Amino acid sequence: MSILDREHIVASQSYNRWLVPPAALCVHLCIGQAYAFSVFNLPMSKLIGITESAPDDWKLTELGWIFSIAIVFLGVAAALTGTWLDRVGPRKAMFTAACCFGGGFLVSAIGVATHQLWIIYLGYGVLGGCGLGIGYISPVKTLITWFPDRPGMATGMAIMGFGGGAFIASPLSVWLMDHFKTATDMGVTATFVTLGIVYFVFMSIGAVIVRVPAANWRPAGYVPPVQARKLMTDQTVHVDQALKTPQFYLLWWVLCLNVTAGIGVLGQASAMSQEMFPGRISPQAAAGFVGLLSLFNMAGRFFWASTSDVIGRKNTYFVFFALGILLYAAVPSTAHMGSVVLFVLCYGVILSMYGGGFATIPAYLRDVFGVQYVGAIHGRLLTAWSVAGVLGPVLVNYIRQYQIDHGVAKADAYTITMYIMAGLLLVGLLCNLAMKAVHERHHLDTQNQPAQ
Amino acid sequence: MDGPDVRKDYTVQVVLAWLLVGIPLLWGVWKTLLNAMQLFQ
Numbered sequence: 001m002s003i004l005d006r007e008h009i010v011a012s013q014s015y016n017r018w019l020v021p022p023a024a025l026c027v028h029l030c031i032g033q034a035y036a037f038s039v040f041n042l043p044m045s046k047l048i049g050i051t052e053s054a055p056d057d058w059k060l061t062e063l064g065w066i067f068s069i070a071i072v073f074l075g076v077a078a079a080l081t082g083t084w085l086d087r088v089g090p091r092k093a094m095f096t097a098a099c100c101f102g103g104g105f106l107v108s109a110i111g112v113a114t115h116q117l118w119i120i121y122l123g124y125g126v127l128g129g130c131g132l133g134i135g136y137i138s139p140v141k142t143l144i145t146w147f148p149d150r151p152g153m154a155t156g157m158a159i160m161g162f163g164g165g166a167f168i169a170s171p172l173s174v175w176l177m178d179h180f181k182t183a184t185d186m187g188v189t190a191t192f193v194t195l196g197i198v199y200f201v202f203m204s205i206g207a208v209i210v211r212v213p214a215a216n217w218r219p220a221g222y223v224p225p226v227q228a229r230k231l232m233t234d235q236t237v238h239v240d241q242a243l244k245t246p247q248f249y250l251l252w253w254v255l256c257l258n259v260t261a262g263i264g265v266l267g268q269a270s271a272m273s274q275e276m277f278p279g280r281i282s283p284q285a286a287a288g289f290v291g292l293l294s295l296f297n298m299a300g301r302f303f304w305a306s307t308s309d310v311i312g313r314k315n316t317y318f319v320f321f322a323l324g325i326l327l328y329a330a331v332p333s334t335a336h337m338g339s340v341v342l343f344v345l346c347y348g349v350i351l352s353m354y355g356g357g358f359a360t361i362p363a364y365l366r367d368v369f370g371v372q373y374v375g376a377i378h379g380r381l382l383t384a385w386s387v388a389g390v391l392g393p394v395l396v397n398y399i400r401q402y403q404i405d406h407g408v409a410k411a412d413a414y415t416i417t418m419y420i421m422a423g424l425l426l427v428g429l430l431c432n433l434a435m436k437a438v439h440e441r442h443h444l445d446t447q448n449q450p451a452q
Numbered sequence: 453m454d455g456p457d458v459r460k461d462y463t464v465q466v467v468l469a470w471l472l473v474g475i476p477l478l479w480g481v482w483k484t485l486l487n488a489m490q491l492f493q
Contacts, residue, residue, distance in 0.1 A: 016462040022469035029473060161473070167480025209469060281491070288491040291484040298481075344491065 004207075006089030011211035017146040017219065019209055024139030024158035026206025027094050030199040031101055031135040032165015034074075035294070037067050037124070039173045043186045047115060050186065058117055066125050068389075073129025075386030078137050082379025083239055085134065086372070090142040094207035097135030102200025104128025109192035135203065136162065137382070140362045141375035145213055148371075149222050152313070152363040156305025159359040163298035169195075231314055231437055236370035236444040242377045245438050247368050250431045255361050256384035256391075257428035258320055261328070261421045262297075262354025264392030265347065268400075269293055275410040276335040276343070289344065296348040297355040304356025305363065313364035314435055320353040321429035328422040332415040358385075368438055395420065 002008060041063045048054040085093040107123030110116075139158050147154035176194055180187030218224075224234070242248050265272070270286040281289065308316035327346045334342040361381065366374045396417055403413040 014462065016466050018466050019462065019469055022466075022473045025473040025477075029477060161477070164477050164480060167484050168476045171480065171483045205472070209465075285491045288488040292488040292491060295481065295484055295488070340491070 004088075004092040004095055006087075006091075006212060009089060009091045009211050010214050011217075013214075015211055017213075020139070020143060020146045020211065021154060021157045023094075023206040023209035024143055025161040026209070027097060027135045027139060027203050028158050028161030029165045029168060030203050031097070031132045032162040033169035033173075033195070033199070034067065034070060034128075034132055035163075035166035036169040036173065037070070039170050040188060040191075043177055043188050044112065047112065047186055047188065050184065056115075062117060066120055069121055069125030070129035070132060071389045072386055073126050074132040074136065075383045077130040077133025078379040078382040079133075080379075081130075081134050082137060082376035083373075085138055085379070086141060086239075086375045089212055090138050090210045091207045093134055093138035094210060095204060097131045097138055098200050098203035098207060099131070100127050101131030101135060101203065102196045104131055105192045105196030105199065109189045109196065112189045112192060133379070133382070137375055137379045139206075139210065140378055141371065142210060142212055144362065144366050144371055144374060147219075148224070149219055150306070150309050151366055152308040152360060153302070153306040155362040156302045156359040159305070159362075160298055160301040160355075162358075163294065163301050163355050166294060167298070231312075231435060232367045233370055233437060233443075235440070236372040237368075237377075237438055237442050238444050239373040239376040239380070241442045241444070242369050242373065242438075243380065245442055247435060247438050248377070248381070250435055251361070251364060251368070252381055252384045253431045254317055254428050254435075255357060255381060256388045257424045257431070258317070258324075258354065258357035259385055259388035260392040260395070261324060261424055261428075262351060262357070262392070263388055264396035264417075264421065266290075266293060266297070266351065266354070267393045268396045269347070272396075272414055273343070276414060277338070277340060278411055280338075280340065289347075292344065293347060293351045296351040300352025300355035301359035304353065305359035308360045308363060313360055313367055314432060316356070316360050317364070317432045318429065320357055321425045321432060324350060324353055324425045325422045325429070328418045328425065331418045332412075335411065335414075368435070370444075372444070 041060055044063055045053050045057055045060055048057045081093070104124045104127040107127055108120045109123075111119030111123055140155055143154040143158055144151045173191060173195065176191040177187040180190035180194075225232075237245070269290045270283070273281045273286045273289045274283065304316060304320075311319075327350050331343065331346050334346055362374060362378050365377050365381065369377055396414075399417045399420065400413045403416060404410060
């Protein structure tokens with residue numbers, strides 16, 4: 001397996017660094033499928049009954065756990081494998097992610113064929129979830145190293161792929177299930193097998209393409225800034241040391257609160273739009289609204305991360321939180337005004353900043369802790385995503401239900417939620433404002449710790 | 453002459469690699485946009 005090792009993928013002088021973003025996209029476009037997993041829920045609830053759910057068919061509530069387990073293991077795998085990944089390099093990590101993610105589909109196919117839900121929990125949830133986590137963080141450090149002049153844009157391109165993967169996976173999965181469907185089979189097993197093989201091959205192509213730059217390589221004409229920005233360091237903070245700094249926990253909350261606000265809305269967008277505009281937004285139009293939000297989510301990852309290269313990470317997050325507070329506070333008014341366009345625009349910008357938060361955080365970490373352990377630190381920070389993935393939807397759903405149970409009209413049931421989201425963003429704003437450069441006692445040189 | 457030839461090879465690879473990821477992504481975005489149009493109809 002030596003061809004997977006870091007020392008075998010050191011690029012030649014003439015290697016074109018613009019090959020690295022598509023290599024990263026090969027992975028992120030595949031693992032972004034996770035956002036589209038819900039397309040399997042309904043077919044998998046009718047595997048026995050075919051036309052309608054039979055008593056022995058799986059319930060939607062049971063199937064919902066597959067995605068939840070996968071997201072939890074995304075966070076766990078990213079946190080646990082970050083240090084290993086920094087050591088072995090991107091090719092081995094990307095190939096491992098391909099084996100886990102593709103393998104997760106194949107194991108799940110066995111679970112569908114034998115109608116054993118625990119096998120799917122184990123396959124897509126645990127194995128696939130580990131593939132998600134390893135795949136998500138695997139190209140980040142490599143991209144930052146190749147693009148020291150534009151780290152935000154580079155990681156933004158890759159992480160944009162994670163947002164865009166669902167656009168491909170959703171229609172592709174539906175088409176495959178239609179293709180394989182028979183009078184006695186929903187076509188899910190064959191679809192899982194096909195997707196497992198396709199994703200494994202596509203992600204492996206990324207692993208083949210990717211290279212790491214030679215030591216001390218710099219882009220032609222690039223001169224590191226002499227006058228560094230306030231938060232930026234040219235020093236290295238070891239991952240274990242980073243966990244002892246207040247900056248890590250401030251950034252953890254910055255990410256967690258930004259994601260909590262966005263993910264709660266994204267998960268409830270369809271129902272929310274129909275309930276806030278009763279009779280005006282149909283279920284079909286609501287599905288279009290969800291698609292549009294996903295587009296803003298994807299585009300925001302590239303736009304905001306690239307913008308952060310110009311205005312700085314702290315300023316970018318300031319915009320996320322300050323503008324987010326204003327927009328969340330404005331959403332109930334757009335509903336009262338009956339303006340669908342303003343409503344869509346508010347949520348579009350909010351979701352662009354949700355995606356932008358994901359895409360900008362690796363460059364923020366690089367600025368604050370240096371590039372050497374950024375993969376490992378990023379992996380640990382992604383536990384904030386797992387927490388937000390539970391917190392956001394729970395907040396939106398439970399507060400809505402509480403409001404309705406206490407006699408509030410459905411159209412107004414989200415008003416309090418929006419104000420609470422704005423409050424969460426205010427806390428995030430304060431955390432971001434508290435960010436300052438890491439004290440030099442945490443720097444690797446002053447600690448005399450061994451480099452990897 | 454070795455250097456420029458190698459660079460040319462990478463240019464082709466760069467174009468192919470971007471097509472590999474760009475075509476499916478644009479297809480997905482197009483399908484999503486078509487779906488999203490229903491919101492304003």
